[in-house]
Amino acid sequence: MFDECLYLKNWMNQYSGRWWIAGGWAVDLHIGEQTREHKDIEIAIFREDQRLLLPQLSGWEAVYMKDKSPVPWDKEQWLSPPIHEIHAFSGEGTEIEFLLNEKKHDRWKFSRNEKITFPITRMNLQSEQGIPYLNPEIVLLYKAKHTRERDLEDFDNIFVYLNEHQKEWLKQSLMHHHPHHQWLKRLLY
Incomplete structure:
Protein backbone atom coordinates (compact mmCIF):
# COMPACT_ATOMS: atom_id res chain seq x y z
CA MET A 1 0.00 0.00 0.00
CA PHE A 2 2.81 2.45 0.83
CA ASP A 3 5.40 0.93 -1.51
CA GLU A 4 6.68 4.28 -2.81
CA CYS A 5 7.05 5.61 0.72
CA LEU A 6 8.83 2.44 1.88
CA TYR A 7 11.18 2.69 -1.11
CA LEU A 8 12.01 6.27 -0.10
CA LYS A 9 12.50 5.29 3.53
CA ASN A 10 15.14 2.77 2.45
CA TRP A 11 16.65 5.15 -0.11
CA MET A 12 16.93 7.94 2.49
CA ASN A 13 18.60 5.61 5.01
CA GLN A 14 22.01 7.13 4.33
CA TYR A 15 20.77 10.73 4.58
CA SER A 16 22.06 12.16 7.84
CA GLY A 17 19.61 15.07 8.16
CA ARG A 18 15.98 15.10 9.27
CA TRP A 19 13.40 14.35 6.61
CA TRP A 20 9.69 13.64 6.32
CA ILE A 21 7.29 12.48 3.61
CA ALA A 22 5.11 15.51 2.84
CA GLY A 23 1.99 16.36 0.84
CA GLY A 24 -0.86 13.96 0.26
CA TRP A 25 1.23 10.92 1.16
CA ALA A 26 1.80 12.42 4.65
CA VAL A 27 -1.97 12.68 5.07
CA ASP A 28 -2.40 9.03 4.10
CA LEU A 29 0.47 7.86 6.32
CA HIS A 30 -1.22 9.62 9.26
CA ILE A 31 -4.54 7.95 8.48
CA GLY A 32 -2.87 4.58 7.91
CA GLU A 33 -4.29 3.86 4.45
CA GLN A 34 -4.11 5.29 0.96
CA THR A 35 -7.21 7.42 0.40
CA ARG A 36 -6.55 8.65 -3.15
CA GLU A 37 -4.16 8.46 -6.10
CA HIS A 38 -1.03 10.58 -5.79
CA LYS A 39 0.63 12.29 -8.74
CA ASP A 40 3.98 12.75 -7.03
CA ILE A 41 5.94 12.19 -3.86
CA GLU A 42 7.50 14.92 -1.77
CA ILE A 43 10.12 14.89 0.94
CA ALA A 44 10.52 17.81 3.35
CA ILE A 45 14.02 18.60 4.58
CA PHE A 46 15.55 21.60 6.28
CA ARG A 47 17.18 24.10 3.92
CA GLU A 48 20.35 24.05 6.01
CA ASP A 49 20.70 20.32 5.24
CA GLN A 50 20.46 20.61 1.45
CA ARG A 51 24.14 19.69 0.95
CA LEU A 52 23.47 16.42 2.79
CA LEU A 53 21.40 15.42 -0.27
CA LEU A 54 24.44 15.36 -2.54
CA ASP A 74 24.59 22.86 -10.01
CA LYS A 75 24.86 20.86 -6.84
CA GLU A 76 27.63 23.17 -5.59
CA GLN A 77 25.13 26.05 -5.65
CA TRP A 78 23.47 26.98 -2.35
CA LEU A 79 19.70 27.38 -2.82
CA SER A 80 18.39 30.36 -0.85
CA PRO A 81 14.84 31.72 -0.56
CA PRO A 82 12.66 32.23 -2.51
CA ILE A 83 13.69 28.84 -3.94
CA HIS A 84 11.86 26.17 -1.94
CA GLU A 85 11.87 23.00 -4.03
CA ILE A 86 14.26 20.67 -5.81
CA HIS A 87 13.00 18.13 -8.34
CA ALA A 88 15.28 15.12 -8.73
CA PHE A 89 15.07 12.54 -11.53
CA SER A 90 16.79 9.16 -11.57
CA GLY A 91 17.84 7.38 -14.74
CA GLU A 92 15.13 4.78 -14.01
CA GLY A 93 12.32 7.35 -14.11
CA THR A 94 11.86 8.01 -10.39
CA GLU A 95 10.99 11.63 -9.55
CA ILE A 96 11.19 13.08 -6.06
CA GLU A 97 10.35 16.62 -5.02
CA PHE A 98 12.39 17.92 -2.09
CA LEU A 99 10.78 20.77 -0.16
CA LEU A 100 13.26 23.07 1.56
CA ASN A 101 11.92 24.05 4.98
CA GLU A 102 13.14 26.83 7.22
CA LYS A 103 14.02 26.66 10.88
CA LYS A 104 15.43 28.86 13.58
CA HIS A 105 16.96 27.24 16.61
CA ASP A 106 14.47 24.60 17.76
CA ARG A 107 11.49 25.79 15.68
CA TRP A 108 10.29 25.07 12.16
CA LYS A 109 9.25 28.28 10.39
CA PHE A 110 6.49 28.56 7.80
CA SER A 111 8.20 29.91 4.68
CA ARG A 112 5.18 32.01 3.72
CA ASN A 113 4.81 33.68 7.12
CA GLU A 114 7.74 33.45 9.53
CA LYS A 115 5.54 34.32 12.50
CA ILE A 116 4.01 30.84 12.19
CA THR A 117 6.30 28.30 13.83
CA PHE A 118 6.21 24.77 15.18
CA PRO A 119 8.47 23.02 17.73
CA ILE A 120 10.86 20.68 15.93
CA THR A 121 10.69 18.31 18.92
CA ARG A 122 7.07 17.60 17.95
CA MET A 123 7.96 16.85 14.31
CA ASN A 124 8.60 13.17 14.90
CA LEU A 125 5.57 11.35 13.50
CA GLN A 126 6.12 7.93 11.93
CA SER A 127 3.83 5.45 10.23
CA GLU A 128 3.44 1.87 11.45
CA GLN A 129 6.16 0.99 8.92
CA GLY A 130 8.55 3.52 10.50
CA ILE A 131 8.21 6.06 7.69
CA PRO A 132 8.69 9.63 8.96
CA TYR A 133 6.03 12.04 7.75
CA LEU A 134 5.37 15.73 8.15
CA LYS A 143 -2.26 23.08 1.00
CA ALA A 144 -4.36 26.09 2.05
CA LYS A 145 -2.61 28.50 -0.34
CA HIS A 146 -4.09 27.12 -3.57
CA THR A 147 -6.73 24.70 -2.34
CA ARG A 148 -7.44 22.21 -5.10
CA GLU A 149 -10.00 19.41 -5.17
CA ARG A 150 -7.45 16.89 -3.86
CA ASP A 151 -6.58 19.26 -0.99
CA LEU A 152 -10.23 19.49 0.00
CA GLU A 153 -10.38 15.70 -0.15
CA ASP A 154 -7.27 15.42 2.03
CA PHE A 155 -8.76 17.83 4.60
CA ASP A 156 -12.05 15.90 4.70
CA ASN A 157 -10.27 12.55 4.98
CA ILE A 158 -7.92 13.53 7.79
CA PHE A 159 -10.10 15.86 9.85
CA VAL A 160 -11.39 13.12 12.20
CA TYR A 161 -7.78 11.90 12.71
CA LEU A 162 -6.52 15.26 13.96
CA ASN A 163 -6.36 15.72 17.71
CA GLU A 164 -7.51 18.95 19.36
CA HIS A 165 -3.99 20.36 19.55
CA GLN A 166 -3.45 19.80 15.82
CA LYS A 167 -6.80 21.40 14.97
CA GLU A 168 -6.06 24.39 17.21
CA TRP A 169 -2.60 24.96 15.69
CA LEU A 170 -4.04 24.76 12.16
CA LYS A 171 -6.90 27.08 13.11
CA GLN A 172 -4.57 29.69 14.62
CA SER A 173 -2.17 29.44 11.67
CA LEU A 174 -4.96 29.85 9.13
CA MET A 175 -6.39 32.80 11.06
CA HIS A 176 -2.99 34.53 10.77
CA HIS A 177 -2.17 33.57 7.20
CA HIS A 178 -5.48 32.76 5.43
CA PRO A 179 -8.14 34.43 7.64
CA HIS A 180 -10.97 33.73 5.19
CA HIS A 181 -10.09 30.15 4.34
CA GLN A 182 -13.05 27.79 4.04
CA TRP A 183 -11.50 25.26 6.46
CA LEU A 184 -11.86 27.73 9.33
CA LYS A 185 -15.62 27.18 9.45
CA ARG A 186 -15.04 23.55 10.37
CA LEU A 187 -12.14 24.28 12.70
CA LEU A 188 -14.07 26.92 14.65
CA TYR A 189 -16.86 24.51 15.67
Missing part, protein backbone atom coordinates in the same frame (compact mmCIF):
# COMPACT_ATOMS: atom_id res chain seq x y z
CA PRO A 55 25.43 11.72 -1.91
CA GLN A 56 21.78 10.66 -2.36
CA LEU A 57 21.52 12.48 -5.67
CA SER A 58 24.76 11.21 -7.19
CA GLY A 59 23.85 10.24 -10.75
CA TRP A 60 20.46 11.99 -10.59
CA GLU A 61 19.43 15.05 -12.57
CA ALA A 62 18.21 17.83 -10.29
CA VAL A 63 16.46 21.11 -11.02
CA TYR A 64 15.03 23.85 -8.85
CA MET A 65 12.03 25.96 -9.64
CA LYS A 66 12.57 29.66 -10.33
CA ASP A 67 9.59 31.71 -11.48
CA LYS A 68 7.74 28.41 -12.08
CA SER A 69 10.41 27.24 -14.53
CA PRO A 70 12.94 24.44 -13.94
CA VAL A 71 16.59 25.50 -13.72
CA PRO A 72 19.38 22.87 -13.62
CA TRP A 73 20.83 22.72 -10.11
CA ASN A 135 2.74 16.65 10.73
CA PRO A 136 -0.63 16.79 8.94
CA GLU A 137 -1.48 20.21 10.34
CA ILE A 138 1.66 21.60 8.66
CA VAL A 139 0.80 19.79 5.42
CA LEU A 140 -2.70 21.28 5.46
CA LEU A 141 -1.32 24.77 6.08
CA TYR A 142 0.74 24.47 2.89
Whole structure:
Protein backbone atom coordinates (compact mmCIF):
# COMPACT_ATOMS: atom_id res chain seq x y z
CA MET A 1 0.00 0.00 0.00
CA PHE A 2 2.81 2.45 0.83
CA ASP A 3 5.40 0.93 -1.51
CA GLU A 4 6.68 4.28 -2.81
CA CYS A 5 7.05 5.61 0.72
CA LEU A 6 8.83 2.44 1.88
CA TYR A 7 11.18 2.69 -1.11
CA LEU A 8 12.01 6.27 -0.10
CA LYS A 9 12.50 5.29 3.53
CA ASN A 10 15.14 2.77 2.45
CA TRP A 11 16.65 5.15 -0.11
CA MET A 12 16.93 7.94 2.49
CA ASN A 13 18.60 5.61 5.01
CA GLN A 14 22.01 7.13 4.33
CA TYR A 15 20.77 10.73 4.58
CA SER A 16 22.06 12.16 7.84
CA GLY A 17 19.61 15.07 8.16
CA ARG A 18 15.98 15.10 9.27
CA TRP A 19 13.40 14.35 6.61
CA TRP A 20 9.69 13.64 6.32
CA ILE A 21 7.29 12.48 3.61
CA ALA A 22 5.11 15.51 2.84
CA GLY A 23 1.99 16.36 0.84
CA GLY A 24 -0.86 13.96 0.26
CA TRP A 25 1.23 10.92 1.16
CA ALA A 26 1.80 12.42 4.65
CA VAL A 27 -1.97 12.68 5.07
CA ASP A 28 -2.40 9.03 4.10
CA LEU A 29 0.47 7.86 6.32
CA HIS A 30 -1.22 9.62 9.26
CA ILE A 31 -4.54 7.95 8.48
CA GLY A 32 -2.87 4.58 7.91
CA GLU A 33 -4.29 3.86 4.45
CA GLN A 34 -4.11 5.29 0.96
CA THR A 35 -7.21 7.42 0.40
CA ARG A 36 -6.55 8.65 -3.15
CA GLU A 37 -4.16 8.46 -6.10
CA HIS A 38 -1.03 10.58 -5.79
CA LYS A 39 0.63 12.29 -8.74
CA ASP A 40 3.98 12.75 -7.03
CA ILE A 41 5.94 12.19 -3.86
CA GLU A 42 7.50 14.92 -1.77
CA ILE A 43 10.12 14.89 0.94
CA ALA A 44 10.52 17.81 3.35
CA ILE A 45 14.02 18.60 4.58
CA PHE A 46 15.55 21.60 6.28
CA ARG A 47 17.18 24.10 3.92
CA GLU A 48 20.35 24.05 6.01
CA ASP A 49 20.70 20.32 5.24
CA GLN A 50 20.46 20.61 1.45
CA ARG A 51 24.14 19.69 0.95
CA LEU A 52 23.47 16.42 2.79
CA LEU A 53 21.40 15.42 -0.27
CA LEU A 54 24.44 15.36 -2.54
CA PRO A 55 25.43 11.72 -1.91
CA GLN A 56 21.78 10.66 -2.36
CA LEU A 57 21.52 12.48 -5.67
CA SER A 58 24.76 11.21 -7.19
CA GLY A 59 23.85 10.24 -10.75
CA TRP A 60 20.46 11.99 -10.59
CA GLU A 61 19.43 15.05 -12.57
CA ALA A 62 18.21 17.83 -10.29
CA VAL A 63 16.46 21.11 -11.02
CA TYR A 64 15.03 23.85 -8.85
CA MET A 65 12.03 25.96 -9.64
CA LYS A 66 12.57 29.66 -10.33
CA ASP A 67 9.59 31.71 -11.48
CA LYS A 68 7.74 28.41 -12.08
CA SER A 69 10.41 27.24 -14.53
CA PRO A 70 12.94 24.44 -13.94
CA VAL A 71 16.59 25.50 -13.72
CA PRO A 72 19.38 22.87 -13.62
CA TRP A 73 20.83 22.72 -10.11
CA ASP A 74 24.59 22.86 -10.01
CA LYS A 75 24.86 20.86 -6.84
CA GLU A 76 27.63 23.17 -5.59
CA GLN A 77 25.13 26.05 -5.65
CA TRP A 78 23.47 26.98 -2.35
CA LEU A 79 19.70 27.38 -2.82
CA SER A 80 18.39 30.36 -0.85
CA PRO A 81 14.84 31.72 -0.56
CA PRO A 82 12.66 32.23 -2.51
CA ILE A 83 13.69 28.84 -3.94
CA HIS A 84 11.86 26.17 -1.94
CA GLU A 85 11.87 23.00 -4.03
CA ILE A 86 14.26 20.67 -5.81
CA HIS A 87 13.00 18.13 -8.34
CA ALA A 88 15.28 15.12 -8.73
CA PHE A 89 15.07 12.54 -11.53
CA SER A 90 16.79 9.16 -11.57
CA GLY A 91 17.84 7.38 -14.74
CA GLU A 92 15.13 4.78 -14.01
CA GLY A 93 12.32 7.35 -14.11
CA THR A 94 11.86 8.01 -10.39
CA GLU A 95 10.99 11.63 -9.55
CA ILE A 96 11.19 13.08 -6.06
CA GLU A 97 10.35 16.62 -5.02
CA PHE A 98 12.39 17.92 -2.09
CA LEU A 99 10.78 20.77 -0.16
CA LEU A 100 13.26 23.07 1.56
CA ASN A 101 11.92 24.05 4.98
CA GLU A 102 13.14 26.83 7.22
CA LYS A 103 14.02 26.66 10.88
CA LYS A 104 15.43 28.86 13.58
CA HIS A 105 16.96 27.24 16.61
CA ASP A 106 14.47 24.60 17.76
CA ARG A 107 11.49 25.79 15.68
CA TRP A 108 10.29 25.07 12.16
CA LYS A 109 9.25 28.28 10.39
CA PHE A 110 6.49 28.56 7.80
CA SER A 111 8.20 29.91 4.68
CA ARG A 112 5.18 32.01 3.72
CA ASN A 113 4.81 33.68 7.12
CA GLU A 114 7.74 33.45 9.53
CA LYS A 115 5.54 34.32 12.50
CA ILE A 116 4.01 30.84 12.19
CA THR A 117 6.30 28.30 13.83
CA PHE A 118 6.21 24.77 15.18
CA PRO A 119 8.47 23.02 17.73
CA ILE A 120 10.86 20.68 15.93
CA THR A 121 10.69 18.31 18.92
CA ARG A 122 7.07 17.60 17.95
CA MET A 123 7.96 16.85 14.31
CA ASN A 124 8.60 13.17 14.90
CA LEU A 125 5.57 11.35 13.50
CA GLN A 126 6.12 7.93 11.93
CA SER A 127 3.83 5.45 10.23
CA GLU A 128 3.44 1.87 11.45
CA GLN A 129 6.16 0.99 8.92
CA GLY A 130 8.55 3.52 10.50
CA ILE A 131 8.21 6.06 7.69
CA PRO A 132 8.69 9.63 8.96
CA TYR A 133 6.03 12.04 7.75
CA LEU A 134 5.37 15.73 8.15
CA ASN A 135 2.74 16.65 10.73
CA PRO A 136 -0.63 16.79 8.94
CA GLU A 137 -1.48 20.21 10.34
CA ILE A 138 1.66 21.60 8.66
CA VAL A 139 0.80 19.79 5.42
CA LEU A 140 -2.70 21.28 5.46
CA LEU A 141 -1.32 24.77 6.08
CA TYR A 142 0.74 24.47 2.89
CA LYS A 143 -2.26 23.08 1.00
CA ALA A 144 -4.36 26.09 2.05
CA LYS A 145 -2.61 28.50 -0.34
CA HIS A 146 -4.09 27.12 -3.57
CA THR A 147 -6.73 24.70 -2.34
CA ARG A 148 -7.44 22.21 -5.10
CA GLU A 149 -10.00 19.41 -5.17
CA ARG A 150 -7.45 16.89 -3.86
CA ASP A 151 -6.58 19.26 -0.99
CA LEU A 152 -10.23 19.49 0.00
CA GLU A 153 -10.38 15.70 -0.15
CA ASP A 154 -7.27 15.42 2.03
CA PHE A 155 -8.76 17.83 4.60
CA ASP A 156 -12.05 15.90 4.70
CA ASN A 157 -10.27 12.55 4.98
CA ILE A 158 -7.92 13.53 7.79
CA PHE A 159 -10.10 15.86 9.85
CA VAL A 160 -11.39 13.12 12.20
CA TYR A 161 -7.78 11.90 12.71
CA LEU A 162 -6.52 15.26 13.96
CA ASN A 163 -6.36 15.72 17.71
CA GLU A 164 -7.51 18.95 19.36
CA HIS A 165 -3.99 20.36 19.55
CA GLN A 166 -3.45 19.80 15.82
CA LYS A 167 -6.80 21.40 14.97
CA GLU A 168 -6.06 24.39 17.21
CA TRP A 169 -2.60 24.96 15.69
CA LEU A 170 -4.04 24.76 12.16
CA LYS A 171 -6.90 27.08 13.11
CA GLN A 172 -4.57 29.69 14.62
CA SER A 173 -2.17 29.44 11.67
CA LEU A 174 -4.96 29.85 9.13
CA MET A 175 -6.39 32.80 11.06
CA HIS A 176 -2.99 34.53 10.77
CA HIS A 177 -2.17 33.57 7.20
CA HIS A 178 -5.48 32.76 5.43
CA PRO A 179 -8.14 34.43 7.64
CA HIS A 180 -10.97 33.73 5.19
CA HIS A 181 -10.09 30.15 4.34
CA GLN A 182 -13.05 27.79 4.04
CA TRP A 183 -11.50 25.26 6.46
CA LEU A 184 -11.86 27.73 9.33
CA LYS A 185 -15.62 27.18 9.45
CA ARG A 186 -15.04 23.55 10.37
CA LEU A 187 -12.14 24.28 12.70
CA LEU A 188 -14.07 26.92 14.65
CA TYR A 189 -16.86 24.51 15.67
